[in-house]
Amino acid sequence: MKISIVITVYNYERYVGLAIDSALNQTRPADEIVVVDDGSIDGSRRIIAGYGDRIRAIFQANQGNIAAFEVGYRAATGDVLLFLDADDILMPTAVENVAAHCREGVSKVQFNLDIIDGAGRRLGRSFCAFPKSYAPEDVHAEFTRSGTYIWPVMSGNAYFREFLRQVIPLNPPVGYDGALNTIAPLYGDVVTVQETLGQYRLHGRNISRNDAKGRAQRFPDFPRQIGFRIAEFDILKAHCDRKSMHVQAARPIDNEIVFVNYRLASRKLGLRYVGQDADTSSSLLRRGIRLALTTTHWRAAASHIVWFTGLFLSPSWLAYQLIMLRFNRAELLRPLARFGSVIRRKPA
The missing domain is CATH 3.90.550.10 (Spore Coat Polysaccharide Biosynthesis Protein SpsA; Chain A)
Known part of the structure; x- marks a missing residue:
């Protein structure tokens, strides 16, 4: 081989x-x-x-x-x-x-x-x-x-x-x-x-x-990424037809926790995306919690549930800050990590 x-x-x-x-x-x-x-x-x-x-x-x-x-x-x-x-x-x-x-x-x-x-x-x-x-x-x-x-x-x-x-x-x-x-x-x-x-x-x-012009962003261009994923599921449908095979889910994107997150984040930020008329913030919250409980281990499930609930309850200004923290947490928390390492090395 x-x-x-x-x-x-x-x-x-x-x-x-x-x-x-x-x-x-x-x-x-x-x-x-x-x-x-x-x-x-x-x-x-x-x-x-x-x-x-x-x-x-x-x-x-x-x-x-x-x-x-x-x-x-x-x-x-x-x-x-x-x-x-x-x-x-x-x-x-x-x-x-x-x-x-x-x-x-x-x-x-x-x-x-x-x-x-x-x-x-x-x-x-x-x-x-x-x-x-x-x-x-x-x-x-x-x-x-x-x-x-x-x-x-x-x-x-x-x-x-x-x-x-x-x-x-x-x-x-x-x-x-x-x-x-x-x-x-x-x-x-x-x-x-x-x-x-x-x-x-x-x-x-x-x-x-990156956004549509190739410019780097602090977090993903949620509507753009949602559109890409829907297009990929259109490719799936075409290949299912080619292979005479069938998947049970009418909307596979509803079964991906990442894109439930992206859709809820888009709503909280006031961003329009493909298929948004079929969503509400509360339906996305319920779907996100269900996926967390059924597709992830208990620690990840707890983290996802806290995230979805916090994002759902937040006003738009706070939702923006939460999203910034989530997608840049390593960068934003690095000064704290450096401070902690200095404290640990400091002689008694």
Whole structure:
């Protein structure tokens, strides 16, 4: 089984070397590493070129992340393709673990990612914190019932070529990971590795924090992200029709706690979004609490319930402050952490 790592890059000179190093330093070496530079104008190209023939480098004019993904897909020759974002990192055993779970009938292997900040500091959270038991049959049952399941961002997935061959080009609304993950259970088993095999970096330039003009924001553009997710579920419907398969949920977005949160946050901030006429703040509160109780472990459920209740009860000015704190808590709380470390080091 041949495994390729594909890294797409645009103006990430600060991080791209770390990503490439992590791809090279695997206990089970990848069969090839393809790096697609999408017209970077910083020092990324120089860094990539410095790796010589240890990687296959492709330099192109800027075409956007969707085109860069497709170029990497066409260039790679592996049976399994692991797409690593240039600001993320693979643990040394990532390829080894993926290889151990490769078999016929699988559409993708997914795994946990530690969340780190721009400087590489761990933030004490993971993406996705899967349930202890999340076998392919569990994923299939959840997907059939709800139209969705638990999945990580791009760097936490290894896609099988047979799956990709059947669906690309996909014309996703923003990036390939959301659309591919949404439809993956239609095309084979989704295998979940419980180990943490990578690191997902949160920093000021994450695409999910950009507005429609590409400007970085302090928290996600909720209406825009909701629109993207609805478009991905439209892709799901089209592929369900293609495969003559059916999911029970009429509105799968109602079963994703993240987007219930985004919809309630939008209402509290006075932002319009697709489908808002079918929502009320109280219905979103009830839905958020139900999802917290039925889809998360007790500690996460308690946290979600406190959050939804506090957001629901807050006036708009306070809701804004709560949302700012939630999406920037590592940055805002760092001075307190530094103060605490100074106090701990201070001699008695």
